[in-house]
Amino acid sequence: MKAKVYITLKNGVLDPQGKAIEHALGALDFGGVNEVRQGKMIELDIAESDEAKAKSQIEAMCEKLLANTVIENYAIELIG
Amino acid sequence: MKAKVYITLKNGVLDPQGKAIEHALGALDFGGVNEVRQGKMIELDIAESDEAKAKSQIEAMCEKLLANTVIENYAIELIG
Amino acid sequence: MSNDFNAIEITPELIAEHGITEEEREVLMNIMGRMPTYTELGIFSVMWSEHCSYKSSRFWLKTLPTEGPQVICGPGENAGVVDIGDGQAAIFKMESHNHPSYIEPYQGAATGVGGIMRDVFTMGARPIANLNALRFGSPDHPKTRHLVSGVVAGIGGYGNCMGVPTVGGETTFHPSYNGNILVNAMTIGLANADKIFYSKASGIGNPVVYVGSKTGRDGIHGATMASAEFDDNSDEKRPTVQVGDPFAEKLLLEACLELMAGDSIISIQDMGAAGLTSSSVEMADKGEVGIELWLDKVPMREEGMTPYELMLSESQERMLMVLKPGREEEARKIFEKWELDFAVIGTVTDTRHLVLKWDGEVVGDIPVPPLVDASPMYERPWEPTPKAVEIDAASVAAPSSLTGALKQMIGSPNMASKRWIWEQYDHLVMGETIQSPGGDAAVVRIPGKTKGIATSSDCNPVYVKADPIEGGKQAVAECWRNITATGAKPLAITNNMNFGNPERPNIMGQFVGAIKGMSEACIALDFPVVSGNVSLYNETKGEGILPTPVIGGIGVIADVAKSMNMALKNADEELVLIGE
Amino acid sequence: MKSAVILFPGTNRENDAIAALEQASGSKPQLVWHGETELPKVDLIMIPGGFSYGDYLRSGAMAGKSPVMRAVADQAKAGVSIIGVCNGFQILTETHLLPGALMRNAHLKFICKRAALKIENAETRFTSKYDAGQVVKYPVAHHDGNYFADSETLDRLEGEGRVALRYCDDDGVVAPETNLNGSQRNIAGILNEKGNVLGMMPHPENAIDPLHGGIDGRGLFSSMVEALS
Numbered sequence: 001m002k003a004k005v006y007i008t009l010k011n012g013v014l015d016p017q018g019k020a021i022e023h024a025l026g027a028l029d030f031g032g033v034n035e036v037r038q039g040k041m042i043e044l045d046i047a048e049s050d051e052a053k054a055k056s057q058i059e060a061m062c063e064k065l066l067a068n069t070v071i072e073n074y075a076i077e078l079i080g
Numbered sequence: 081m082k083a084k085v086y087i088t089l090k091n092g093v094l095d096p097q098g099k100a101i102e103h104a105l106g107a108l109d110f111g112g113v114n115e116v117r118q119g120k121m122i123e124l125d126i127a128e129s130d131e132a133k134a135k136s137q138i139e140a141m142c143e144k145l146l147a148n149t150v151i152e153n154y155a156i157e158l159i160g
Numbered sequence: 161m162s163n164d165f166n167a168i169e170i171t172p173e174l175i176a177e178h179g180i181t182e183e184e185r186e187v188l189m190n191i192m193g194r195m196p197t198y199t200e201l202g203i204f205s206v207m208w209s210e211h212c213s214y215k216s217s218r219f220w221l222k223t224l225p226t227e228g229p230q231v232i233c234g235p236g237e238n239a240g241v242v243d244i245g246d247g248q249a250a251i252f253k254m255e256s257h258n259h260p261s262y263i264e265p266y267q268g269a270a271t272g273v274g275g276i277m278r279d280v281f282t283m284g285a286r287p288i289a290n291l292n293a294l295r296f297g298s299p300d301h302p303k304t305r306h307l308v309s310g311v312v313a314g315i316g317g318y319g320n321c322m323g324v325p326t327v328g329g330e331t332t333f334h335p336s337y338n339g340n341i342l343v344n345a346m347t348i349g350l351a352n353a354d355k356i357f358y359s360k361a362s363g364i365g366n367p368v369v370y371v372g373s374k375t376g377r378d379g380i381h382g383a384t385m386a387s388a389e390f391d392d393n394s395d396e397k398r399p400t401v402q403v404g405d406p407f408a409e410k411l412l413l414e415a416c417l418e419l420m421a422g423d424s425i426i427s428i429q430d431m432g433a434a435g436l437t438s439s440s441v442e443m444a445d446k447g448e449v450g451i452e453l454w455l456d457k458v459p460m461r462e463e464g465m466t467p468y469e470l471m472l473s474e475s476q477e478r479m480l481m482v483l484k485p486g487r488e489e490e491a492r493k494i495f496e497k498w499e500l501d502f503a504v505i506g507t508v509t510d511t512r513h514l515v516l517k518w519d520g521e522v523v524g525d526i527p528v529p530p531l532v533d534a535s536p537m538y539e540r541p542w543e544p545t546p547k548a549v550e551i552d553a554a555s556v557a558a559p560s561s562l563t564g565a566l567k568q569m570i571g572s573p574n575m576a577s578k579r580w581i582w583e584q585y586d587h588l589v590m591g592e593t594i595q596s597p598g599g600d601a602a603v604v605r606i607p608g609k610t611k612g613i614a615t616s617s618d619c620n621p622v623y624v625k626a627d628p629i630e631g632g633k634q635a636v637a638e639c640w641r642n643i644t645a646t647g648a649k650p651l652a653i654t655n656n657m658n659f660g661n662p663e664r665p666n667i668m669g670q671f672v673g674a675i676k677g678m679s680e681a682c683i684a685l686d687f688p689v690v691s692g693n694v695s696l697y698n699e700t701k702g703e704g705i706l707p708t709p710v711i712g713g714i715g716v717i718a719d720v721a722k723s724m725n726m727a728l729k730n731a732d733e734e735l736v737l738i739g740e
Numbered sequence: 741m742k743s744a745v746i747l748f749p750g751t752n753r754e755n756d757a758i759a760a761l762e763q764a765s766g767s768k769p770q771l772v773w774h775g776e777t778e779l780p781k782v783d784l785i786m787i788p789g790g791f792s793y794g795d796y797l798r799s800g801a802m803a804g805k806s807p808v809m810r811a812v813a814d815q816a817k818a819g820v821s822i823i824g825v826c827n828g829f830q831i832l833t834e835t836h837l838l839p840g841a842l843m844r845n846a847h848l849k850f851i852c853k854r855a856a857l858k859i860e861n862a863e864t865r866f867t868s869k870y871d872a873g874q875v876v877k878y879p880v881a882h883h884d885g886n887y888f889a890d891s892e893t894l895d896r897l898e899g900e901g902r903v904a905l906r907y908c909d910d911d912g913v914v915a916p917e918t919n920l921n922g923s924q925r926n927i928a929g930i931l932n933e934k935g936n937v938l939g940m941m942p943h944p945e946n947a948i949d950p951l952h953g954g955i956d957g958r959g960l961f962s963s964m965v966e967a968l969s
């Protein structure tokens with residue numbers, strides 16, 4: 001089963017990357033760009049084919065490794 | 081208009097981060113994980129409210145800055 | 161004071177939740193002569209916290225020897241300043257970021273490095289070397305691997321980006337740190353001896369200026385967060401760790417040094433822990449003046465921020481300055497060139513009060529001298545550490561194989577090479593690193609000169625545990641030896657006192673013993689203490705860490721080309737043992 | 741040889757670069773700020789190491805789009821010599837003055853150490869003081885030095901003698917074990933088609949003083965002085 005995991009910074013956590021991108025877009029004359037936030041997307045393929053089990057397996061991976069849950073949230077999308 | 085940009089490595093470009101994650105998941109006893117690839121997700125809010133225009137504006141941002149098209153592909157999702 | 165911001169009712173419970181004891185509450189009420197507002201309560205709570213007030217340690221810290229002909233400025237400012245000849249000064253200090261690094265190793269360690277560098281460049285010095293003293297739990301503890309790699313990456317991530325070489329440190333492992341690692345970071349900066357910047361505000365009517373990054377809701381204390389009403393609707397608990405932005409700090413460094421090259425700054429203070437509160441209070445207190453802040457003018461990262469949050473935020477990469485009148489535009493130009501925020505957010509007054517306004521309306525008003533002078537100081541009960549039983553060397557069996565014993569020693573985590581760590585630090589940037597990590601002390605050359613600074617950080621906590629006095633002495637002596645081994649003359653030290661819960665007499669006894677031992681060694685070696693930091697309550701499940709008074713020392717060597725290292729140079733040369 | 745050093749917000753090895761250029765050429769390079777649109781008339785433009793714009797998004801990405809880099813690209817076309825070291829190399833690939841990209845080191849860690857490098861092409865204006873096949877030691881200090889290009893590009897680089905340096909061991913052996921960051925074919929530095937633009941990850945400017953532990957980097961700067969004065 002293929003899946004995508006989206007990892008984003010929690011609300012209120014400073015995002016230096018997003019801030020710098022916003023600034024750089026402004027300097028390149030792209031006006032009116034706001035609230036730029038940078039996150040990660042991780043694509044993976046796991047052996048498990050049962051949806052519920054796959055989801056809970058990936059959840060465990062997020063909690064243990066993929067996301068830094070002190071400052072990040074994650075969302076899982078199963079693709080099949 | 082809010083949008084998300086997904087930036088992924090092109091096929092054939094090796095992905096050290098993805099590989100390291102795959103390896104680390106294995107070490108944590110998550111078996112059967114394959115083809116891990118890490119990409120970026122950039123969320124932004126642009127002033128333009130017309131869909132077509134917004135899309136072409138963001139495309140220009142990707143070409144000019146957000147993606148390195150030598151090694152990366154991008155996909156745009158408008159959220160509204 | 162009819163502002164909504166302070167509508168929150170101040171109850172004894174709320175005061176207690178802010179960590180203020182009943183005794184301290186009495187003092188607070190006497191100072192204010194009324195109930196404090198919510199914002200004022202927040203300010204008292206941070207100013208009187210262990211972290212800001214040093215309430216358990218101050219009494220003993222005052223006994224450390226801090227003077228010498230080489231000392232330009234001892235403890236009490238952002239960092240210590242010593243004369244290194246040729247009209248130049250070294251400015252240095254060590255600081256801990258233990259708890260944040262345990263919660264989020266990368267960001268905790270990174271912001272620790274960022275904080276100590278600000279302490280140094282706020283005084284006018286360009287940082288030229290970083291060190292880091294690390295203590296982790298047992299190597300086979302399940303969390304250790306994650307903590308080591310995160311902390312090391314964080315230290316490198318910040319220091320490498322700043323372009324300051326990380327040239328030394330120490331890394332040891334012991335199970336007592338399993339649930340409470342130590343991350344102590346040290347920075348040495350270089351300044352002209354006649355151009356050192358202090359925090360003392362002066363000049364009634366002078367502008368108070370905010371520079372750097374915007375203020376967000378970073379690091380506002382967890383307990384007080386829960387009781388506040390500003391929380392948005394999201395159910396996620398707001399994280400209390402700060403994220404570092406080394407790029408912003410690099411810009412801040414360059415902008416500050418550019419402005420400092422002129423003469424428009426009267427005083428400057430970095431916003432570290434307790435950000436705007438401690439910086440403004442310290443500036444006013446030192447200058448015996450008042451400060452009025454217009455909080456609505458503070459550059460904000462998030463919407464709907466309150467005075468309470470603005471005063472308590474620990475957002476990184478910010479500074480507060482008092483400028484000479486009429487020099488705002490000159491300063492603004494520099495900060496805008498470096499793409500940083502710049503805002504005039506207040507003025508110096510003659511009231512000796514810290515007055516906080518929002519849209520012209522007063523939202524807080526605290527007399528500064530009693531806030532500072534009446535901050536609690538405890539002479540906590542302590543008991544001397546009982547003498548450890550001496551091990552009779554004869555009772556230990558000789559190893560059956562000397563090679564085996566040697567291999568075991570070299571292979572032990574504490575003795576093993578730390579190359580894996582320091583190769584992740586840029587120890588060469590600036591092009592002046594003469595002795596890299598891996599030796600006794602690092603040596604960095606002073607740009608344009610033949611002379612250099614030798615530096616080392618040391619402590620053997622096992623010794624301190626066995627005998628705090630002797631262990632304290634030995635930490636100082638080891639640092640002194642490491643510096644002399646390069647050929648440099650030791651000048652002065654900074655320190656980081658990492659201990660358990662000071663409310664326990666045996667722990668307080670370790671602290672007192674270490675201070676006594678350090679003092680004795682410092683006096684004997686003419687090696688005064690010019691700055692330092694204290695981190696208490698390092699415990700897990702009621703078990704304190706090993707007492708860890710880390711010593712960071714510097715020395716000067718006239719010609720770095722003559723500095724010595726430990727490499728064996730040629731075959732067949734004799735090895736000589738000196739000393740007792 | 742007259743030279744200029746380009747500064748971006750976050751550049752941090754500029755003084756190292758200035759010292760090396762001054763030592764070799766006897767004159768101080770001019771400093772050029774990232775917002776400039778015109779460059780002084782010089783023989784050599786150096787883009788030094790550091791973390792331009794924090795290396796946020798991708799290392800060198802934002803600096804690559806700055807006004808001064810458009811001017812640098814014009815100068816490159818006009819045949820002026822350009823050298824980019826570390827972050828400078830990353831910036832040159834981001835502006836497409838050099839092919840390929842520099843990705844995160846394969847082991848994902850920042851690495852700072854003295855590295856052995858094999859001079860692959862000693863017939864360039866940057867390397868003429870060395871012998872082909874000579875092993876030199878310069879420090880490396882980078883997080884994103886993992887050179888990537890598709891195999892077609894790599895073959896072309898090789899075929900045209902545009903691989904300037906490779907990671908090797910002390911004896912000049914180029915092998916997977918001597919590849920300290922995962923770069924394709926151990927590549928540490930490459931040239932553009934015309935041979936007037938060099939990008940490299942290692943820092944020759946940190947190997948110019950006996951007290952640095954070696955002076956192998958001097959050859960690179962003296963090559964340039966000889967070719968460009």
Ligand SMILES: Nc1ncnc2c1ncn2[C@@H]1O[C@H](COP(=O)(O)OP(=O)(O)O)[C@@H](O)[C@H]1O
Binds near residue numbers: 329618
């Ligand atoms: N965290 C670290 N950062 C930088 N250098 C380190 C670190 N840990 C150890 N080192 C370096 O490793 C070498 C050996 O350290 P240590 O065993 O503490 O030295 P010694 O006990 O001989 O004084 C020293 O040169 C030290 O600077």
